[in-house]
Amino acid sequence: MQTELAQFIKHTSEGREAETILRKCVHCGFCNATCPTYQLLGDELDGPRGRIYLIKQMLEGAEVTAKTRLHLDRCLTCRNCETTCPSGVEYGKLIDIGRHVAEARVSQPRGDRERLLRWLVKAGLSSPLFSPAIKLGRRLRGLLPAALKAKLPAARPGGDWPSTGHPRRMLALAGCAQPALGPAINPAAARVLDRLGIQLIEAPAAGCCGAMPFHLNDHVSGRADAKRNIDVWWDYLQHGAEALVMTASGCGAFVREYAHLLRDDPDYAEKARRISAMTFDVSEIVLREKARVLQLLGTVPSGSAGKLAFHPPCTLQHGQKVRGVTEEILRAAGFALTVVEDSHLCCGSAGAYSVLQPDLAYKLRDNRLAALTAGAPQAIVSANIGCLAHLEGGTDLPVRHWIEVLDQRLCGSP
Numbered sequence: 363m364q365t366e367l368a369q370f371i372k373h374t375s376e377g378r379e380a381e382t383i384l385r386k387c388v389h390c391g392f393c394n395a396t397c398p399t400y401q402l403l404g405d406e407l408d409g410p411r412g413r414i415y416l417i418k419q420m421l422e423g424a425e426v427t428a429k430t431r432l433h434l435d436r437c438l439t440c441r442n443c444e445t446t447c448p449s450g451v452e453y454g455k456l457i458d459i460g461r462h463v464a465e466a467r468v469s470q471p472r473g474d475r476e477r478l479l480r481w482l483v484k485a486g487l488s489s490p491l492f493s494p495a496i497k498l499g500r501r502l503r504g505l506l507p508a509a510l511k512a513k514l515p516a517a518r519p520g521g522d523w524p525s526t527g528h529p530r531r532m533l534a535l536a537g538c539a540q541p542a543l544g545p546a547i548n549p550a551a552a553r554v555l556d557r558l559g560i561q562l563i564e565a566p567a568a569g570c571c572g573a574m575p576f577h578l579n580d581h582v583s584g585r586a587d588a589k590r591n592i593d594v595w596w597d598y599l600q601h602g603a604e605a606l607v608m609t610a611s612g613c614g615a616f617v618r619e620y621a622h623l624l625r626d627d628p629d630y631a632e633k634a635r636r637i638s639a640m641t642f643d644v645s646e647i648v649l650r651e652k653a654r655v656l657q658l659l660g661t662v663p664s665g666s667a668g669k670l671a672f673h674p675p676c677t678l679q680h681g682q683k684v685r686g687v688t689e690e691i692l693r694a695a696g697f698a699l700t701v702v703e704d705s706h707l708c709c710g711s712a713g714a715y716s717v718l719q720p721d722l723a724y725k726l727r728d729n730r731l732a733a734l735t736a737g738a739p740q741a742i743v744s745a746n747i748g749c750l751a752h753l754e755g756g757t758d759l760p761v762r763h764w765i766e767v768l769d770q771r772l773c774g775s776p
């Protein structure tokens with residue numbers, strides 16, 4: 363796509379990157395076919411091709427209106443369009459630039475309510491009050507309105523973190539929302555890896571990966587979170603930790619982008635590059651040890667462990683391009699997986715999306731739940747705390763991280 367960027371952005375790092383991405387787009391529209399918001403709204407400007415045009419016009423100097431911003435806000439950043447695109451257009455990077463520029467140049471600022479909501483999401487998740495607020499919400503569950511209740515997953519105790527040391531050590535990220543919403547996930551991962559001969563360590567000073575503020579246009583805070591985590595992890599990696607293990611695919615996708623995020627920072631570019639290269643989804647680590655998993659489980663008749671429906675988060679399948687790995691592990695562990703129609707589609711959670719665009723988010727969730735429950739599974743499993751909490755709010759079926767289910771098989775955890 364031919365572009366002529368305006369002076370305000372032409373000679374900046376963002377401008378050069380956007381121009382390179384825009385030039386790859388041949389405007390074929392294949393991406394619209396797999397875009398969840400285009401499927402729901404049927405408006406060209408609510409699909410990737412239309413949004414790419416809006417961003418191009420904006421970067422060429424066109425006025426940015428509240429309508430432009432709305433079409434960009436409605437994007438889930440699910441990156442399904444990237445998977446579909448035959449020309450390799452890096453839409454995810456382009457929408458980050460587009461939103462950042464739209465926020466700075468829009469002629470009509472957001473209303474007070476919207477600004478407050480966005481601030482609450484951004485500040486709330488990383489606040490030390492988030493965990494106590496979730497605990498209080500669970501205690502008062504009966505009194506909460508249905509919309510809030512649906513956002514509070516049931517409490518499940520985490521169980522013990524194994525105390526055994528191993529020569530092989532890896533790092534886990536606690537993250538901001540997961541310890542409060544899904545406290546059972548990381549201990550389950552630690553027990554599974556312990557049985558595979560790997561010690562999992564949660565570095566206490568690492569916190570939010572930075573994805574939430576960054577995707578809400580606060581690039582400064584997103585980069586600051588990344589640098590803080592790099593400082594904490596660097597020491598462990600220098601002393602033998604062999605990888606960073608991500609149990610939330612949303613965080614994993616973002617940490618894998620640290621190298622890109624900090625590429626122009628002379629103090630952090632090289633460290634960020636190494637950290638991103640050492641970051642893996644927990645499924646990738648377990649798959650490498652599949653022979654040991656099979657040895658521990660013995661002969662398992664196919665499907666004997668139960669029937670599950672797997673929801674692959676967008677951040678796993680489109681963001682990290684990790685596909686089919688969790689499914690292979692679960693099948694090897696004796697689970698039958700139901701056929702889930704359109705499993706490439708987003709559940710509507712998408713970071714802050716379910717709070718900021720609830721109507722679209724709940725339509726997407728209900729569509730996904732209809733597909734996930736069609737094969738009559740005993741439980742739904744996924745790989746990202748946002749998706750798990752969002753899906754759990756719309757079904758009576760158990761919704762778990764798949765590592766918890768594998769933990770039950772391998773370690774007999776309740």
Ligand code: SF4
Pocket residue numbers: 386387388389390391392393394410411414446447448449450451
């Ligand atoms: S599929 Fe790729 S090249 Fe075609 S319009 Fe979409 S982004 Fe552009």
Ligand code: SF4
Pocket residue numbers: 396397398399400408409410413436437438439440441442443444453
């Ligand atoms: S990221 Fe997802 S919602 Fe946004 S344009 Fe691409 S496919 Fe559509």
